[in-house]
Amino acid sequence: MLKRKLISILLFSCLLIVILTRCGNETDERTQEKTIESLEKPEINIFTLYSMTNPDSGSANFLKALEMAKEEFPDYIINHETADVETYKTKIKMMIAANETPDIFFSWGGGFVQPFVEAGYVLALDDYLDAKTRGKLKPEALGGYMFGDQLYGLPSYLWVGVLYCNQEMFAQYNLKYPVTFDELLEVCKTFRKNDVTPIAMGMKDKWAGALITNAYIAQLSDAKLSAQMLTGETSMDNPAVVSAASRTLELVAAQAFTEETFSLTKDEAEEGFKQGQVPMVFMGSWLSGVLDLTAVAGKVHVVKFPPVDDVVDENQFFGGDNGALCVSASCAYPDETVAVCAYLAEQCAILDGGLVTWEIPEESMENVNPLNREVMEIIADATSYVAAWDSTLQATATQEWLDLVAELYRQNISAEDFAKRLEAAVNK
């Protein structure tokens, strides 16, 4: 008995030793063959101009939506980088040209996004968006991102150029809100007679003045013509531009704008309106939120920018999206990236609740600023939008455009010369 036990113990220990040494060898080989691999979660990189320091309410909404997206897509690491607006314009181009396109990036529509799309750097979203999500997008607001029937960007916000009027001052002088260009001219003249500056305008920021000229060009040319002018297919030197420039000159001649407008910034000039000293200001609808916090809060009425008699389309508005989120054609996870992109764009719209490019739930509109509610009524029947040129023209062309508009305000240039010089500057 003892002998047998001893032998079995001996055998068992031998077995144990063999197993142990064998195990050792195996793990050894495994570690040798193992190469260093990253086990981290897949990353989605986002590059926008929405930063903490950007005062635009769209920025705050986006950052909030981004935090929500991080929770909504926990399997992905979502990185976000930002840049200042002007830096952003250059940097995003370089990144794309170096094929380092961020997975999700901000882009303006029309001429800005077009070269990226045509060179194949931007993902066409229709194949990745489900019908429900796609259906929530307002089609009239997507014009800047449609190329060959394909959608390349998801905008969130809308803006539209509107005329803000001080109710008290209009009542004081027993004036009706202007509906046409001629009525606007008359209203301006009446105010001026009463030593009241009719329209707040700070031409130190040239783009404020350019808005008005731009708005008239939009009224006088249809969407197709606008697009062709920007791509250089149609000359800038055309009747629409000439007509728009002469309307600007008419207003300047009627002394519609703030005195010493060239020494005031847009914000400085706007102070007059905010303090109830100037009855009108023409601006993008983003001003609605700002006015809430001023002396004229609750005393402002919004009207459609009074159209000229020969307006091409009553339901075509000057304005449009505020830029959109696009997806890189070379992103690693297109399905998820598009999902994140759509989520961000829609959440921004819901958080804003007002002028947006998405059909959003009723309850999210509750907190909308009353002025914007009026704006929403104005654009209820909008069929299309024409974007402002300063965001769609090339950087150098934009500067030329702004400089030329300034010349108009100085009355240094005729409408015809304006059109000729604009064509020469933009399409050189």
Next chain:
Amino acid sequence: MKWFRSLSFSKQIVGYYLILFIITVSVCMSLYFYIMESAVSGMENATLELTLRDVKTNSDSLITRANEYSKIITFSEDVQNVLRNAGSYNQDSYYIDTSLVRLVTGSTYVASVYVFDNYGNTYHAANEYLRTPASKDVKQASWYQEALAARGGYVLKRNAGNFLQGQEMESNYISLIRVINDLNTMQPIGVIVLNISDTEINKIYHFAQTEYGLRIMLLDEEQIPIINTINFDQEQSAIIDTTDADQEPISVADAVDHAQNNDYKSSSIKIENSNWEIIGFLPRDMVGAQVKSFTVITIMILALNGMLLCVGAVIITRFISEPVHRLLASMKKVEQKEFAAIQEIPANLEINQLQSGYNRMITELNDLFDEVVAGQRMKRKYELEVLHAQIKPHFLYNTFDSIGALALMGRLDDVFTMIQALGSYYRLSLHKGQEVITIGEELKIVYNYLIIQKYRYEDVFEASYDIDENVKQYKTLKLVLQPFVENAIYHGLKTKEKGGNLIVRAKDQGAYVILEVEDDGSGMTPRRLNEVVQGAETEDGKSFGVFGTIERIHLYYEREDLVEIKSRAGIGTTISVRIPKDFRYQ
């Protein structure tokens, strides 16, 4: 195993301990080596991976910097403008050259930069001698399609993919190549080739291999080494041959296999955004050497521990085996009939009990032995006395006197009868010295004895017999009846004036034969009876008599209940002896 079982106790114990020691030591050693091996392996892997990571990080950052430089050049307004308009006029090439030179000379990372437009023009700046492109048309370069497919992203090439002709025997360099896209249209308008300074690369790769003789290689996408810090000696030079690009490409797997055969541990890591690979080789004995001395110490401690264990086992065993050995020695003496108690030395409970028990046993044995010896001695004594009693000279003299008297009287028939009885008596009672005879023979002795005594004591007694014939065949101890008959005549009947009767009986009584002598002589007082039974001196002082006979019977049959004496003074005596039928006589 038989031989093992015949080994001494202490040797067995030591043997068991030895086996136990071998098993535990081998298990411990294999465990130790296993743990050590994995620890060393883990250390090697950590060293290898950390270093590789380090090299990778540095390489990546070098490439990232080169990439940044190339982007600065690519997207600079000058370069963009010149390349855009390269087809229409050429006068700006001087301008682009100076702006390139400014950028290149400002950097230690860039060895040279070559920019190609789509119209066969080359613009360059270099911190080294100028290389000549293999073709004016950059589209002829082997990597052009690959660069185009990267859509503006960079591709890495060893020695610019041989598109730039350098000097012979120069060392490898890394080129970062990208297509230049027009920032406005995103369409390709040229190509940039940026060569990274080899001093920067060497810094990274040679700095990493100071520890443990680590060797590092950088392989391009075709597995051709770009940087090779392996100075394998003669034996290993076959593994990877240095920088000659024309050589057969070495697959990474081959290199790794070969390295492992040569006791090298290897690991690889990919460079970001490329198929380039960094491979590290770590000579295994370098790390292992550090733990070797530790292993030796451990083995020595284990061996010492084992030795101490064995010595301890021997000593402990001795505590137990020593008393056992003494017991054994004592038992050996018993074999030689020497019954000696041992000296009790306290060891432990069991051994103490064993010792005292053994001693008790020896004492008992000695007592028993003495008893047996005494019994035997008595037996011999009684036998001698029986012999003596048988011969009985007085009886013989008296008988001869009687015979002489009869002869004088002319009673020849009686003489004859007497002599015949005497002869028969002696023949039977001596019986060739045998102790055991049949009951029939015993009765014949008594019969002959009584014939002789009848002549002498004619008026003293009348003898009669009451015999069961069948009992004669059973055996009995010799002379168990005759002494009682003699006693009855001399002490019972002779002292009675009128004489008396003597009856001899032999009866079958189951398991026994009852032999009985009854007389109606003077009888005995209880005191006298007691004296007789206790063996007090008889009156004549020499008679062996009743006591001796009873003792003989008891000694022989080894029981004390066989003889019964009934006697009353003035009435008579009856002595009966029970002879067991089934007694085994020797």
